[in-house]
Amino acid sequence: MSHKPTITDSLQFSADSKLPTYLFGAGLAGLILSAIGYFTNTDQFFFSYLVSFTFFTGIAVASVFMVLFHHITKSKWGVVFRRIPETIGANLWIWTIFVLPVILGIHNLYHWSHEDAVATDHILQAKSAYLNTPFFIVRQFIYFAIWGFVGRKLYKASVDLEKTGDWGITSLMRKISAPAIPLFAFSLTFAGFDWLMSLDPHWFSTMFGVYYFAISFQAFWAVMILMAYFLHSQGYLKNTIVQAHIYDLGAWLFAFTVFYAYIAFSQFLLIYYANLPEETLWFYDRLEGGFQYIAYGMLLFRFALPFLVLLNREQKHRKNVLIFVAVVVVVMHFLELYWIAMPTMHPEEAHGLHFSWMDLTTFIGLGGIFFGLFFRQFKKNSMIPENDPKLDACLEKTYHH
Amino acid sequence: MSKYEYVPEPALVKGNHSFSSITELVTDVNLRPTPKAWYLAMLPANALLMLLLASIGYLIWQGTGIWGLNNPVGWGWAIINFVWWVGIGHAGTLISAILFLFRQDWRTAINRFAEAMTIFAVMCAGIFPAIHVGRIWVIYWVFPVPNQMAMWPNFNSPLLWDVFAVSTYFTVSLLFWYVGLIPDLATLRDKASDKIRQVAYGLFSLGWTGSNRHWWNYEKAYMILAGLATPLVLSVHTIVSFDFAVSMIPGWHTTIFPPYFVAGAIFSGFAMVLTLMLVAREIFGMKDIMTDDHMEKMNIVILVTGSMVGFAYMMEFFIAWYSGVEYEKAIFLLRATGPYAWAYWTMMTCNVVSPQVFWFKKLRTNVKFTFAISIVVNIGMWFERFVITVTSLANDYLPSSWDYYSPTIWDVLTYVGTFGLFFTMFLLFLRFLPMIAIAELKAVMPIADPHNYDEETKEYIAPKTEGSNTHSETV
Numbered sequence: 001m002s003h004k005p006t007i008t009d010s011l012q013f014s015a016d017s018k019l020p021t022y023l024f025g026a027g028l029a030g031l032i033l034s035a036i037g038y039f040t041n042t043d044q045f046f047f048s049y050l051v052s053f054t055f056f057t058g059i060a061v062a063s064v065f066m067v068l069f070h071h072i073t074k075s076k077w078g079v080v081f082r083r084i085p086e087t088i089g090a091n092l093w094i095w096t097i098f099v100l101p102v103i104l105g106i107h108n109l110y111h112w113s114h115e116d117a118v119a120t121d122h123i124l125q126a127k128s129a130y131l132n133t134p135f136f137i138v139r140q141f142i143y144f145a146i147w148g149f150v151g152r153k154l155y156k157a158s159v160d161l162e163k164t165g166d167w168g169i170t171s172l173m174r175k176i177s178a179p180a181i182p183l184f185a186f187s188l189t190f191a192g193f194d195w196l197m198s199l200d201p202h203w204f205s206t207m208f209g210v211y212y213f214a215i216s217f218q219a220f221w222a223v224m225i226l227m228a229y230f231l232h233s234q235g236y237l238k239n240t241i242v243q244a245h246i247y248d249l250g251a252w253l254f255a256f257t258v259f260y261a262y263i264a265f266s267q268f269l270l271i272y273y274a275n276l277p278e279e280t281l282w283f284y285d286r287l288e289g290g291f292q293y294i295a296y297g298m299l300l301f302r303f304a305l306p307f308l309v310l311l312n313r314e315q316k317h318r319k320n321v322l323i324f325v326a327v328v329v330v331v332m333h334f335l336e337l338y339w340i341a342m343p344t345m346h347p348e349e350a351h352g353l354h355f356s357w358m359d360l361t362t363f364i365g366l367g368g369i370f371f372g373l374f375f376r377q378f379k380k381n382s383m384i385p386e387n388d389p390k391l392d393a394c395l396e397k398t399y400h401h
Numbered sequence: 402m403s404k405y406e407y408v409p410e411p412a413l414v415k416g417n418h419s420f421s422s423i424t425e426l427v428t429d430v431n432l433r434p435t436p437k438a439w440y441l442a443m444l445p446a447n448a449l450l451m452l453l454l455a456s457i458g459y460l461i462w463q464g465t466g467i468w469g470l471n472n473p474v475g476w477g478w479a480i481i482n483f484v485w486w487v488g489i490g491h492a493g494t495l496i497s498a499i500l501f502l503f504r505q506d507w508r509t510a511i512n513r514f515a516e517a518m519t520i521f522a523v524m525c526a527g528i529f530p531a532i533h534v535g536r537i538w539v540i541y542w543v544f545p546v547p548n549q550m551a552m553w554p555n556f557n558s559p560l561l562w563d564v565f566a567v568s569t570y571f572t573v574s575l576l577f578w579y580v581g582l583i584p585d586l587a588t589l590r591d592k593a594s595d596k597i598r599q600v601a602y603g604l605f606s607l608g609w610t611g612s613n614r615h616w617w618n619y620e621k622a623y624m625i626l627a628g629l630a631t632p633l634v635l636s637v638h639t640i641v642s643f644d645f646a647v648s649m650i651p652g653w654h655t656t657i658f659p660p661y662f663v664a665g666a667i668f669s670g671f672a673m674v675l676t677l678m679l680v681a682r683e684i685f686g687m688k689d690i691m692t693d694d695h696m697e698k699m700n701i702v703i704l705v706t707g708s709m710v711g712f713a714y715m716m717e718f719f720i721a722w723y724s725g726v727e728y729e730k731a732i733f734l735l736r737a738t739g740p741y742a743w744a745y746w747t748m749m750t751c752n753v754v755s756p757q758v759f760w761f762k763k764l765r766t767n768v769k770f771t772f773a774i775s776i777v778v779n780i781g782m783w784f785e786r787f788v789i790t791v792t793s794l795a796n797d798y799l800p801s802s803w804d805y806y807s808p809t810i811w812d813v814l815t816y817v818g819t820f821g822l823f824f825t826m827f828l829l830f831l832r833f834l835p836m837i838a839i840a841e842l843k844a845v846m847p848i849a850d851p852h853n854y855d856e857e858t859k860e861y862i863a864p865k866t867e868g869s870n871t872h873s874e875t876v
Contacts, residue, residue, distance in 0.1 A: 074410070077504075126725035168405030178760070185712060193723075204724040206657035206716045262635065266659040273647040274654050278726060389407065 005395040009240045011386065013379035020376040027368020030361045037358040046105030047345040048358035051337045052366045053098060054195050058216030058337075059223055060370070061188050064089040064151045065213075066220065068184065071154070071170070071177040077248050079394035080241050080384050083158070084227050085220075090155035091373040093148025098366065099140045102195065106133060111344075112201040123202055131198055139194060143187045150180045158385050165387040188213055196337075199344040203282040207267040214256070214263040218302075219333035221253040222326035229323055237383060243317055244397040250316030253306065253329065261303040285343045289352025294339040302332035334363065413507055413845050416689035420843050423690070427585075427837045428592050430685050435832065438684075443828050449821025456815040457532055465535055467811040474794045474806040479533040481786040482816050484641055485669070486526035487567065488662075488782060491634055492670025493519025494574050497581065498630035501623075506845040507698055510690045513585075513838040514681070515674045516578040521826040522673070523571045525819040530563070532815075559643035566640040570633045577626045583609050584619065584840040638666040645789060651732040652793035655720070661713035665782060668706035668752070671699050672778035677827070679772045681836065690837055693766055700765035703778060707756030710785075714753065732793055740805055741792045744784050751781020 038045040063085035070078055106113045111124075112131040118124040124131065153176055161169040189209025197208045205211070228246050231237050271279045287295055306325050315321045338359070346354045385391065414423070460467060470477050493516035500508040531540055543564050545553055554561045587609035590602035609615055642662035645653035675696065682691040721729040736745045755777045759765040791806050830836070843849055 123725040127723055130723060166405075167407035170407060171405040182708060182712075189716070202725075204720050206655045206713070206720045207660075208656075209716065210657065210660060258632070262639075263660065266639065267656045270643070270646050270654065270656050270658070274649045276649055276654070278724070389409075 005392055007240055007395070009237050011237075011240070011382040011384055013236065013375070013383055015379055017375070017379060020372045020379070023368045023372035023375060025368070027365050027370075027372055030363070030365025030368055032365075033361040034358055034365050037356075037361065041356070041358070042105075043108045043345060044356050044358055045362075046101070046108040047341060048356055048362045049101050049105070049366075050109060050195065051334070051341050051359065052362040053102060054212075054337050054341070055219075055334055055363070056366050056370045057095065057098075057191075058188075058212060059220050060088050060092055060095060060151075061147055061184065061191075062213070062216040062220035064092065064147060064154070064180075065184055065188075065217065067154050068150075068177040068181050071173040072181065074174075074390070076390045076393040077245070077397070079388050079391045080237070080245055081224060081228065081249070082388075083378070083382070083384055084224065086151075086155045086158050086385075087374055087378045089147075089151025090377055091370075092151040093144070094373060095370075096141070096144040096148060098369075099144060103137050103140060106136065110136075110198055110201070112198060127201065131201060136194060139190060143191050146180075146183050146187050150176065150184070158388075159381050161388060162382055162386045167387075167389045170389060185209075185213075188216075196340050199341055200282055200285075202278060205267055205271070205279070205282075207263060211263050211267055214260045215333060215336055218253070218256040218260040219330055221249055221256055222329040222333075225249045225253065225322050225326040226330070229319065231383070240384060240395070242397070245394070246319075246322065247316050248397075250310055250322055253326070254310035254316070257303060257306040257310065257329075261307070264298075285347060286339055289343065289346070289348030291339055291343050291353050293353070294335050298332060298336055298339070301328050302336065411692070411694040412847060413510065413692075413694075414690055414842065414847075415692050418689060418846070420846070420848065423837075423843060423846070424588060424592075424839055426687070426690070427835045427839050428589055430831065431589060431833060431835060432592060432594075432598075439828065439832060443825070446821055446824035446828055449818055450825050451821070452814055453528075453818025453821050456811055456818050457528070460532055460811065460815070461537055465533060467809060469806060469808040469812055471804050471806060473797050473802050473804060474791055476790050476794060477806060478808050478812040478816060479529045480644075481783065481790050482819065483526050483529035484786045485779075485783050486522045486529075486819065487637065487641060488666035488669045488786075489673045489779070490519045490522035490526060490570075490574075490670065491638060491663070491666035492674050493517070494570070494577065494630045494634050495667055495670065496674070497577060498627040499634060501627045502631060507695055509838055509841040509845050510692070510695050511674060511678060511699075512841070513578075513581065513834075514678060514836050515670075516574065516581070517827065517830045517834070517836075518674060518677060519574055519670070520571070520578060521823050521830075522670075523567065523574065524826065525823050527567060527571070528819065528822075530560075530567075559640055559647055562640045563644060566633075566637045570637045573626065573630050573633055577623075577630050579605075580619070580622050580626060581838055581841070582834065583607060584611065585835045585838065587611065588839055589835065635663055638662045650793050650797070651721075651726070651728040652717075652736070652789065655717055657713050657716050661710065664706045664709035664713070665752075665785060668703060668710055668756075669779050669782035671702050671706070672775040672782075675699055675703075675771060675775040676779070679768060679775070681831065685831075685836070687837065690842065693768065696768065696771055697762075697765050700759045700771055700774075703774075704756050704759040704765075707752055707778070711753035714749070728798065732796065735796050736788060736792045739792070739796065741788060741795070744788050745792070748781050748784040748788050751777050752785060755781065 034045060034049065037048070066078075066085045067082060067089060069075070070082060102109065110131075111117055112127065113133050113136075118128055129135075154173060157169050157173050157176070161167070161173075189212070192209045192212030196212065197203065197205070225246065228241050228249065231241070268283060271283060274280075285291070306329055309315050309321060309325055342353070346352055418426075468477060468479070493512070496508050496515045497512040500512075531537065534540055534543075542552070543554055543561065545556075554564075583606055586602050586606035590599055590606050593599045593602055639659040639662065642658040646655060646658035648654055678691050679696070682688050718733055721733040724730075736742070755774055758770075758774065764770050795806050796803050
């Protein structure tokens, strides 16, 4: 037999770790505080909630996407990371309950849900076969059924493979992944239409689903970098996830920075150039009232900064640089979703850009629960998919200067 | 036992090949006397090339009136053929640059071949924008050349961006191709027995000796060119899509156009590579290198990109309805049910339905079937450009100006003629240049992998992949 790379780290996240408890505590505190906001400013509560909800859900769906691509391309590079997105995907079915506030807030969020508004607006009438409350609710459950089922199934397959050492399970993973890719493409697209595009029900863009995919995926890579370094900081997997692996995450973050910029800019340019009133107003609303500063910030910090920094090979090997860029991207992802959603709530006519404490509390609330669920599940099994046929090849990656 | 079967990675090169047998196999095509069959193939290719030149000559003499353009359809086969050929010209650089960056070793069997195809396809594409201007003798006006009239091209126009995008793409693709060829040209130089070849290959191999330093520079240059070529693959078809999408014509102005055009381009490019590859490997006996596994991987790429195109069609249709804009709705209904419905459904069948057969392993590993689908796909992609260009123009905002567009014989002959150019170039390539990247291919063969030795005992260990070979003695 050829030499087998040996793993020197413990692969088990400490079972006594109090981390999930703390995270759940922070999450509950955030949600309870936000609930107070519900009584003081209901509209603000729902809009803040929607931004945080689309933030975490987008990243969760991108996680499963990554697992799907990984199986379907038979990739080796990311086997040591794969358990992280797999675990996020395993919790997606639980995440269904967090779409309920969006459904409950439908009247506060979505102008098209008001029957009197539709009655006087012939454009909304034309869309009412799609934009109506019952169908909206049904769609939410379809999306989460797909995501939750596939996420759970792939997690289970991975754990089974680890426990039994049966490499045949990789065929099962591919059999699930192939049809799941088109299902995810359509469900994420329509979720993007529902949650974000229909906030301005007159506006439309064929690119919007791809755009939501692109921003979520870019943020996902940043989250992965932060997760890897977080595990290192806790003393985990220091000799298993090495710099050569994290370098690949940096390269992916770079690639998706370009992809994001490509998609976002194409969408903007085509609408700006044609200058048709039914389309261009959406950008008009987002380039005034203080929101323009977020837009300039996106250009500088979500594209230019990560692009220029990560273009350099050496920088992708530097821990502090990667953490800095990843944090900037995550913050910008939140701000971009804010920039998409909030001009509906705070248009320029109503004082424009206006941050609320609920933006923070809903974020902490959902974030705490999201990562609480993650670590609760993460400590149940090994942190890397042991016995995976590609694991040895992945572990053999070494630092190339 | 498991109810699922584990499928190990297949070996990239089949058969019992050593380094030298690969060199022999590939260079023999270039070094042996020209076979009669080559002349026989050159004959129709050259005839078509002459047809192209005659059609262009007549066009320049007579003007674009010989084409089927009418009012309101001012863009016809010329733009359709341009976009079609440029789209085909996307696969080569995608395979060589993007798959290189993604460390996809299987690309080594087809990259040289696909890059050559790319360059020739872009040549064919470039003809159409040039000849369609009417007064070709002032074609240099498309470039921002300072002149005494202070007349500049319109920098706001994507048509001008196209001039830069396509010429940059062509230049970088050519350089990339050439850089990759240098080590192999040196191999041919060393193997050539007559003076003429020695000098010709020697000249272009730039004094390559295979020294460590040469390889070091080569790898660096290759990496940089791959990095430069990657955004170009995306930008060319993005800007081609802008030609349509920046306008306010219903059916053209839609934001998903850029990625959708790029996906379509890769789709048709891979299909064309397959069409050529399946024939070439048969004639030249390269089945050990261009294996059925390569074909299967390419079929999966075709399935993925074909489905992406299908996704874009559905988004367009959905958003046309969802927008509530009556012109958008009308044009999409007209596409499916109007005077060009035959073209629309041809496109739908060929592009969206036909690649779905590759969900089945039996079909995507079937050579004859794949060959048929690869042609069907390119028919579909031609019709896609036809549908986009013609339907949106023929039925514009003003129903009184609607007219049906039909091509003339000159449209057809010019298009058919471009195949003459394409195949003439391709045959020249097959005859004089190595169709496989020999040096790159060797690097992915199991015998190039030092892991085959046990570190302690220094004993040879056979790799675990299927079709493994025992070549310890040849290394």
